[in-house]
Amino acid sequence: MASTDGTLALGTGTEAPARPMGVFARPRNTPGWRGWVTTVDHKRIGIMYGAAALFFFLIGGVEALLIRAQLAAPEGKLLSADLYNQVFTMHGTTMIFLAVMPIGAAFMNYLIPLQIGARDVAFPRLNALSFWSFLFGGVILNSAWFLGGGADGGWFNYAPNNGVIFSPSHGIDFWNLGLIFTGISSLVGAVNLITTVLNMRAPGMTLMRMPVFTWMSFVTQFLLLFAIPVLTSAQFLLLFDRLFGARFFDVSMGADPLLWEHLFWIFGHPEVYIMILPAFGIVSEIIPVFARKPIFGYPFMVFSGIAIGFMGWGVWAHHMFASGIGPISVAAFSVATMFIAVPTGVKILNWLATMWGGKLKFTAPMLYSIGLVTMFTIGGLSGVTHAVSPADTQQTDTYYIVAHFHYVLFGGALFGFVGGWYFWWPKVFGFKLSDYHGRINFWILLVGFNLTFGPMHILGLQGMPRRTYTYRTGYGFNFWNLVATIGAFMIAASFLYFFWIIWRSYRQSKVDAVALSGDPWDSRSLEWMVPCPTPAHNFDVTPTVHALDDFWHRKYDEDENGRLVRIAATEDVSQDGSATDVHLPSPSYWPFVLAAGFPFVAWGLIFNMWLCVIGGIAIVSALWGWVVEPSVDPEGEHGPHDDHHPTADDSPAEAEAGASEEAALVD
């Protein structure tokens, strides 16, 4: 619904506009917190995504520490069985939907427009809506802690265990509604970023010249676009079951609980690629910079990402080998699961080949990237063992699985993200994070991580079940559980250290302010062409792209012996951010107001329908305000040199003009 509304907004404001209706005056260049609430700038939205995701990451981290403290010794007394169920469910849900996915979204929001040479995303206001509905979805989910307890059925909440009979608290309702609203966020974001990548590329930026990060994000957005609605439809069914007495998962009436498993994993398997592909993209940017070599086999990188995107749809039932789906299904999904390891392996080999023979510089971002390559390989190998269905029947629902997915999602996705933070921090905030401390931090995290999750392989193979809230002393689980708990607190310490590094590096940059060049790492893609931090308008002049790694080729060439020679100083080929009078998308209150209605609808559905009225009024009025508000403020300040701006509605005349240009090109 929301995505249609932008289409009704008025034109460019060059003609006498009708007065925008609404209760709010249009925000203009507002300083302070209102500037953040009303912003439609993809960079600020990216920063807010990252900050909010880190906040939820801390919540999920505390939940993880509670789990590990409970399991540190046999017969743990810290959490009751019920509370333990809630804590591990909320830990998984929070980390997946409110930490890893939005951290990926933070990178994508910030970097995609810069990497393709655009001013902003295709729909800046929808971008803001995407962030706010993620944030309020997270608020709904976590408000469960204060309103009767969290969801308690595991992050997948299998039927019929998710029904009112087996889970009588409202936890799963919060889970349902919170994730439906973060699903809206993902859907809106996917529509927006797919359109951005397809439509907003700078001249000459063909698809096969896009950086690998943009490519992987593009694939991720398609996965989101098609996977999220499947989860949403499953959650609607569950919602109606729990709140309105429908019979979708009522086994006593002949319902089939496998329906939930299928719908959930048709979403759930693409979801794991949604979480990992952005991190793959990040290390594909970092490794070439610090190996000082172009990415090895760029087309292979791109097409293996696309292949993962397609094959990711054909492997979901490997999560269900123990559910009795029959030998033919099991065989088919086993084979498909083994196959999907191939494009992933291609990527690993390409990263290795990129580093092979390169002048490696082991900076913090590079270390984290190598951490991803190695840790993900371990997780990938244990993943292939799940494809062997006889072995999987033994491993399923044990700590072996927990070890596997933490190696791919923590050792994979999160290592890549931390590397990305070190790499792009100067671009976003204008100061570098301390590389020295970053390297120390890397080793602490690496050791802590392996201490935590390495032993879980052993525990799993010894038969320790997942989701068990305690164990007895004679089972032989004591030692490795204690080691894992020590490792978990090491991880916690390493993240506290990371926050200290941020604070210290910030202080350092204030004390002796060194003018930071726009290109501190001597890198390859377009975002390094603009100053650090990125100016509000991104590019002074939209760059025209001639090659993959265009910025690199502006700085370097090869001599006749194939050796690298510098052909231009970085400053000469960079932009200084001095452009003025660039027309930017106008801020708006409506995305925030619209999303702020969501929690009231959710709480209303659970507790009292009258709250829905409040939320509904906010949503409907925001939609209406949004529709009649021109996407570009006709009274906003802009100079005569009003540059190509992305938010303007393309009127048919203009679209035709575009089409005739295309025709002219064909001629």
Added chain:
Amino acid sequence: MTDIVDPHVVAAAGDPPDVPDATHGLSHVTSTGISNEKLGMWVFLGSECLLFGGLISTFLLYKNRAGYGDLNETPHELYDILFTSISSFVLLMSSLTMVLAVSAIQRGDHRALRTWLAATALMGGIFISGQVYEFKEFLNAGYGFTHSPAWSAFFGLTGFHGVHVTLGIIMLLSCILLSLSGRIRQDNAESVEIVGLYWHFVDVVWIIIFTVVYLIK
């Protein structure tokens, strides 16, 4: 791979002759030549396919699990195919009037735009009324949303489609209101076209639902 000629350098039809430089102009060129809004709607509709896909699968799985005891009829045993065929026909014809509305605004005929939008909304309304009547008949026969998996799936799927049609009607009526206040101009006729894309999609989904849910036993 050929180099793309910088699209900004090429003067677009409608650009004033004295466009100062190559990086802009009145033509807000997109890489594909399709406007962001239209492309965004297509992408969104792609996502909707999967949403309905989940619900249609649910119905197909459950359609014979109609309950136990006396009230154990499946939806198929209660359908009035003739009645639903007529209301389906009305809904499909509304796609025609939608096209006429788009054509009207492209020609700049605002009166005809509003007439055809109103006709489209009216036909959508007739369809929804038919659905409400049908639901009421089933309820009177004792089959509600909470009766059994089959009936939950039936009401869930068709109700979800009904909500989509209703949202479409609201969009159509909003277009009429916006047109009356002069906010839909000939040169942004595309906004009507995009509402039309949504409307046609809802119709196409109904063709699938009507076939899968009503016609195929």
